[in-house]
Amino acid sequence: MVRFKNNIGPFIKWVGGKQSIADQLLAFFPKEFDCLYEPFVGGGSIFMATEWKNAAISDVNGWLIDTYKAIRDDWKQVADLLDNMPNEKPFFLELRTKHPNDYTTHFERAAAFIYLNKTCFRGLFRVNKKGFFNVPYGEYNRRYYDPGNLKRVGEILSKVEIFQGDFELCLSNATEKDFVYFDPPYYKLGGHSDFNRYTPDQFKEAEHLRLAALCRELDQRNIRWAVSNSDTPFTRELFQGFYATPVSARREINLNPKARNIQELLFTNYKVQTRTVELLEQGELVLA
Ligand SMILES: C[S@@+](CC[C@H](N)C(=O)[O-])C[C@H]1O[C@@H](n2cnc3c(N)ncnc32)[C@H](O)[C@@H]1O
Numbered sequence: 001m002v003r004f005k006n007n008i009g010p011f012i013k014w015v016g017g018k019q020s021i022a023d024q025l026l027a028f029f030p031k032e033f034d035c036l037y038e039p040f041v042g043g044g045s046i047f048m049a050t051e052w053k054n055a056a057i058s059d060v061n062g063w064l065i066d067t068y069k070a071i072r073d074d075w076k077q078v079a080d081l082l083d084n085m086p087n088e089k090p091f092f093l094e095l096r097t098k099h100p101n102d103y104t105t106h107f108e109r110a111a112a113f114i115y116l117n118k119t120c121f122r123g124l125f126r127v128n129k130k131g132f133f134n135v136p137y138g139e140y141n142r143r144y145y146d147p148g149n150l151k152r153v154g155e156i157l158s159k160v161e162i163f164q165g166d167f168e169l170c171l172s173n174a175t176e177k178d179f180v181y182f183d184p185p186y187y188k189l190g191g192h193s194d195f196n197r198y199t200p201d202q203f204k205e206a207e208h209l210r211l212a213a214l215c216r217e218l219d220q221r222n223i224r225w226a227v228s229n230s231d232t233p234f235t236r237e238l239f240q241g242f243y244a245t246p247v248s249a250r251r252e253i254n255l256n257p258k259a260r261n262i263q264e265l266l267f268t269n270y271k272v273q274t275r276t277v278e279l280l281e282q283g284e285l286v287l288a
Contacts, residue, residue, distance in 0.1 A: 096116065
């Protein structure tokens with residue numbers, strides 16, 4: 001078992017989060033690059049795993065991105081608000097009736113986001129068409145946030161560029177020296193798109209095609225990229241002509257234990273070399 005020297009973890013639980021396989025993925029990233037771009041940042045387990053020279057993160061989920069900005073601007077304000085939010089069902093239900101736009105400051109929005117995510121059932125994030133959070137209360141009698149971790153996240157975010165928007169919109173400044181890691185909602189075998197709960201919008205075949213087209217364009221610009229996705233005939237066809245490396249994945253949020261250990265692919269436009277030993281030698285990864 002290895003872990004990252006950074007010792008920072010996501011402050012939310014996110015469907016499709018890469019925390020359990022971050023060590024495998026990082027070992028498959030290129031050895032050197034200037035800026036890590038993560039256009040589907042979600043819970044942020046990859047960019048939090050280690051210290052990058054430069055990083056730019058984005059996601060289409062505005063509430064999530066506001067939360068990152070609030071923690072970057074003043075993590076302590078967010079923590080102080082969380083300290084006054086009891087993990088009790090009546091409080092949860094009351095908070096859930098608020099729309100994300102009802103909050104006066106982005107600190108309040110961020111605290112509500114973290115609170116709802118960490119106290120709701122199975123740590124899901126799901127909103128209805130109107131943008132209201134609609135997951136039931138989780139009844140978990142445990143601490144739902146760690147101020148020390150939030151502080152460290154705030155410190156690393158101070159050096160990171162943060163954008164809200166579609167994955168196509170944040171890469172215009174990327175250069176040949178940079179690297180892009182795409183972690184979209186996965187395509188599910190059987191034709192349905194998986195994990196479409198992050199926003200009211202869905203990630204369908206058309207979006208996967210759009211992503212593959214963008215990857216081809218980046219390839220022409222000599223920008224290196226890696227894309228995580230499920231191993232299906234459709235995804236293999238999307239990235240035909242590029243490299244496909246198997247990654248064994250463990251899905252946290254899945255009621256069927258047999259489906260928790262599945263194989264997924266990392267598509268890349270560069271030849272992958274496993275750098276686990278090297279990262280261990282450099283002290284980036286440490287044995288836990
Ligand atoms: C699999 S999750 C990323 C998980 C992340 N790597 C982690 O470790 O937590 C996919 C993310 O894509 C975002 N997303 C969905 N559609 C998008 C789009 N069109 N553009 C940018 N982000 C999008 C979702 O909000 C979600 O956070």
